[in-house]
Amino acid sequence: MRGLPGKIALVTGGLGDLGYASIVRLVEEGCVVASFDLKADDEEKLSALGVFHQTVNIADESAVKAACAAIQQKLGSVAILVNCAARFIFRGVEATPAEWTDILSVNIIGTTLVTQNIVPQMKTAGGGSIINFSSVSGFVGQANFSTYNATKFALRGLTKCWAQDLAPANIRVNTVCPGYIYTSAFTDSCKKLGLDIDEEDRRASAMHLLGRQGRPPEIGAAVAFLASDDASFMTGSDLVVDGGYLAK
Numbered sequence: 001m002r003g004l005p006g007k008i009a010l011v012t013g014g015l016g017d018l019g020y021a022s023i024v025r026l027v028e029e030g031c032v033v034a035s036f037d038l039k040a041d042d043e044e045k046l047s048a049l050g051v052f053h054q055t056v057n058i059a060d061e062s063a064v065k066a067a068c069a070a071i072q073q074k075l076g077s078v079a080i081l082v083n084c085a086a087r088f089i090f091r092g093v094e095a096t097p098a099e100w101t102d103i104l105s106v107n108i109i110g111t112t113l114v115t116q117n118i119v120p121q122m123k124t125a126g127g128g129s130i131i132n133f134s135s136v137s138g139f140v141g142q143a144n145f146s147t148y149n150a151t152k153f154a155l156r157g158l159t160k161c162w163a164q165d166l167a168p169a170n171i172r173v174n175t176v177c178p179g180y181i182y183t184s185a186f187t188d189s190c191k192k193l194g195l196d197i198d199e200e201d202r203r204a205s206a207m208h209l210l211g212r213q214g215r216p217p218e219i220g221a222a223v224a225f226l227a228s229d230d231a232s233f234m235t236g237s238d239l240v241v242d243g244g245y246l247a248k
């Protein structure tokens with residue numbers, strides 16, 4: 001894809017399945033990549049790719065500020081920001097104020113903290129591309145998912161507002177909106193709930209026109225496209241990568 005070699009990218013949630021898949025693709029395309037994640041286990045898989053990984057809670061304002069400054073000092077100014085980190089709290093109308101605070105502090109406020117610390121670096125770099133992870137859950141209602149879905153709808157709204165704020169600085173802002181992706185989060189939650197993984201996979205697959213769940217590299221490819229100059233006329237948009245989930 002055009003315009004990616006040598007660009008500096010930051011991916012939050014880099015140790016999660018979709019953050020990692022985004023990193024793998026950006027590295028393949030020639031980017032120099034930094035990563036934030038709350039967890040530190042499995043960090044070697046990032047160092048093997050030459051990624052500058054820091055253990056950062058994106059909801060912690062001073063930690064985010066210091067970690068963004070460390071990237072600029074070590075690698076240079078970030079031109080690509082992939083806001084992938086998220087809390088998964090699935091609650092309906094009974095959600096408590098503490099649960100709301102928990103999910104909003106990461107999915108909305110944390111995403112904003114990272115973005116506001118990286119935008120000055122993008123301006124120094126002469127422009128950039130921000131990719132916010134929304135979801136098909138940012139388009140439709142799902143029973144008992146109100147906490148999660150509210151944040152995924154909000155990320156689409158933030159994207160359209162930031163696209164307006166940042167267009168004069170040559171910074172594009174878009175979302176990627178995956179359908180159900182076959183990840184360890186999916187298999188782990190099946191195990192936790194005592195559900196049969198193959199049976200749940202068949203159930204989830206049937207929700208998509210293509211008859212299957214997506215795979216992480218299919219999301220990494222969409223992220224790389226939005227980051228690249230091939231998407232140079234896209235801003236304020238949603239790139240839906242859902243195997244036809246929303247078309248049903």
Ligand SMILES: NC(=O)c1ccc[n+]([C@@H]2O[C@H](COP(=O)([O-])OP(=O)(O)OC[C@H]3O[C@@H](n4cnc5c(N)ncnc54)[C@H](O)[C@@H]3O)[C@@H](O)[C@H]2O)c1
Pocket residue numbers: 012013014015016017018019036037038039056057058059083084085086087106110133134135136177178179180181182183185
């Ligand atoms: N997996 C799917 O089917 C699917 C579908 C649609 C959208 N998404 C979106 O894709 C993104 C990635 O999902 P995933 O499936 O890779 O999940 P994941 O749980 O594998 O990855 C999320 C990562 O974010 C990190 N994280 C959580 N809170 C953090 C914090 N406060 N600070 C820093 N890091 C933090 C976690 O440690 C984890 O590594 C999310 O935004 C999710 O909403 C996923």
